[in-house]
Amino acid sequence: MKEDSSEGAFVIHDNDLARTIYKSILDAYSDAITLGDFSRFLPFFHLPLVLETFEGERTVDTPEVLRFVFNGLHDSQHDLDIVEVKRTCSVAQFVGPDEIRAVHETKLIDRSGIVQQAYTGLCTMCQIDGQWQLTRCQFAEEKVSQPTLALRGIVQQNKNDTAAQ
Known part of the structure; x- marks a missing residue:
């Protein structure tokens, strides 16, 4: 990894490593959703975690x-x-020694091979206690895609919890 800390900015010039780390996390949490294993x-x-x-x-x-989010996605x-x-x-x-920002596209494909949904995510991942974890996810997509429906579910659940108190 090549580091450049001139003028107080910390930049690591190794995007291949960032992509490898990010993709491994994407694949692992995607498998967990598919398997229904929280x-x-x-x-x-x-x-x-901030979702937007x-x-x-x-x-x-x-x-x-x-x-609740996981169950909605699954x-x-x-x-x-x-x-x-x-x-x-x-x-x-x-964007620092322990932070990665990345963009990915998700395609959900049904049994007949048709893409049912596609959306783009911009995520921030930080290395915390030696483990890479997502800390913020932003999604640009249609109103019926998985991230939006999950976010609506959180809002509705919060309203239900507040009303019950």
């Missing part, structure tokens, strides 16, 4: 709320009869 999903996210779509920004601050894949999830990292770069 215990495999949880370690890839640092709480509080065109609908707004929400903070996921407990494992219970993250489980159920959506099941309902759409998704058999393959392709996540392609288009760019990834270190």
Whole structure:
């Protein structure tokens, strides 16, 4: 890795390594969703996690709320009869020794080979206690895509929890 710390800025010029790390995390948490295994999903996210779509920004601050998001993603894949999830990292770069920002595209493909949904994500990942975890995810997509539906679910769950108190 080549580091350049001139003028106080820290830049690592090794985008291949950033892409490899990012893609491995994408693949692992995607597999956990497909398998319906929350215990495999949880370690890839640092709480509080910020999720953002065109609908707004929400903070996921407990494992219970993250489980709610996970269940929404898993159920959506099941309902759409998704058999393959392709996540392609288009760019990834270190913005510090323990932080990566990257952009990826997700395609959800059903049993007949048709792409049911496609959306783009910009995520920040940090190395915390020696483990790379997602800390912020922003998604640009249609109002019916998985991230938006999951975010709506958090909002609705928060409203339900508040009303019950």
